[in-house]
Amino acid sequence: MIQLTVYFDNPFWVGVFERTDEDTIQVCKVVFGAEPKDYDIYAMINRDYHLLTFSLPMQVEMKKKLKLNPKRLQRQVKKAMHTQGIGTKAQQAIKRQQETKKREKRSLTKAEKEHRKRQVYEQKQLKKKEKRKGH
DSSP states (O other): OEEEEEEEETTEEEEEEEEEOSSEEEEEEEEEESOOOHHHHHHHHHHHGGGOOOOOOEEOOOOOOOOOOHHHHHHHHHHHHHOOSOOHHHHHHHHHHHHHHHHHHHHHHHHHHHHHHHHHHHHHHHHHHHHHHOO
16 A cells, blocks of 8 residues: 655655565655645656555554444545645654665765775876886
């Protein structure tokens, strides 16, 4: 089951996709910017859903589902539509995803920095050799 929650996180509107299976949850955070209309969200889902990067699956305890009265189920859906924010499981998954991206970015930046340092060193060595050669 996939659920989208859109909320205002000052100064942007943010959407959180929650993809739940039997005992796992994956989340993806999308920043919309200005307040999105329903048709904007629908178009984004149709156009870009396959490009979304969901977090790694996180194990969660799912409550056993009981067969609900259709009217009660309808009331619960209506209540869920009016509640603000996202679930704590989704928040934890988003936080974990942010941390992994942060680590990846750090290691990438470090590698690029070392590469630049190595290039500058090699250029200095070449310049030294050129000076020593003479004309």
